[in-house]
Amino acid sequence: QSALTQPASVSGSPGQSITISCTGTSSDVGSYNLVSWYQQHPGKAPKLMIYEGSKRPSGVSNRFSGSKSGNTASLTISGLQAEDEADYYCCSYAGSSPVVFGGGTKLTVL
Amino acid sequence: EVQLVESGGGLVKPGGSLRLSCAASGFTFSSYSMNWVRQAPGKGLEWVSSISSSSSYIYYADSVKGRFTISRDNAKNSLYLQMNSLRAEDTAVYYCAREGDQTTVIPNWFDPWGQGTLVTVSS
Numbered sequence: 001q002s003a004l005t006q007p008a009s010v011s012g013s014p015g016q017s018i019t020i021s022c023t024g025t026s027s028d029v030g031s032y033n034l035v036s037w038y039q040q041h042p043g044k045a046p047k048l049m050i051y052e053g054s055k056r057p058s059g060v061s062n063r064f065s066g067s068k069s070g071n072t073a074s075l076t077i078s079g080l081q082a083e084d085e086a087d088y089y090c091c092s093y094a095g096s097s098p099v100v101f102g103g104g105t106k107l108t109v110l
Numbered sequence: 111e112v113q114l115v116e117s118g119g120g121l122v123k124p125g126g127s128l129r130l131s132c133a134a135s136g137f138t139f140s141s142y143s144m145n146w147v148r149q150a151p152g153k154g155l156e157w158v159s160s161i162s163s164s165s166s167y168i169y170y171a172d173s174v175k176g177r178f179t180i181s182r183d184n185a186k187n188s189l190y191l192q193m194n195s196l197r198a199e200d201t202a203v204y205y206c207a208r209e210g211d212q213t214t215v216i217p218n219w220f221d222p223w224g225q226g227t228l229v230t231v232s233s
Contacts, residue, residue, distance in 0.1 A: 003154070034218055034219070036210075036218070036219035036220070038155070038220075040155075045205060045222075045223040045224060045225055045226060046147075046155065046205070046220075046223050047222075047223070048210065048219060048220065048221035048222070051210055051211075051218070051219035051221070052218070052219065057210075057221060089154060089155050091155075091157075091219070091220075093216060093217065093218060097171075097172075098160075098169055098216060098217060099157035099160070099169075099171075099217045100157070101147075101154060101155045101156060101157060102154070103154045104154040104155070
């Protein structure tokens with residue numbers, strides 16, 4: 001099972017919005033509404049930000065939102081803040097495999 | 111407070127074995143599937159294995175199938191990963207993560223995660 005495709009890096013200024021894409025195939029992202037997103041600060045464990053495509057866990061800011069179109073899922077962060085600077089990973093259920101992660105995206109807040 | 115604490119990592123020679131443990135607290139351990147996810151130094155996340163609440167459903171990544179064995183002891187609120195025939199490419203921080211969806215036997219989303227334990231495979 002190949003990893004989901006994410007941009008290596010994205011950047012934005014405080015207050016702006018950014019979107020991180022996560023492209024899979026019809027065997028994973030395209031077939032299931034089971035995409036999750038994780039935030040990871042350096043030296044820390046990953047933290048769940050979005051699950052089942054667009055649901056936000058309790059305690060996660062509503063500045064974070066998720067969506068999906070076809071084989072591509074997206075994470076949007078609005079009103080960018082300095083503490084959002086981190087690595088972000090998408091993840092999808094993939095049937096027989098059954099879990100695949102994206103390669104990760106480094107978000108830089110300028 | 112939900113807490114997951116991994117242990118058992120360390121330096122091991124290629125071909126060697128290691129057993130990781132994850133102690134869970136703050137929730138009904140026997141009601142949730144559990145997972146191991148690893149991260150090689152400077153690299154991304156890689157799912158390793160999942161086990162359902164009653165151990166009836168077990169899944170492995172192709173990269174570890176036949177070498178790693180996941181297990182759990184619900185009486186001890188503990189998750190384990192027995193790693194045999196270790197290779198240099200198994201060097202990583204290994205995270206224990208609870209399945210977020212209590213109702214499923216398939217790995218869906220992971221929350222929370224432990225702090226991880228480092229496994230280094232080197233001669």
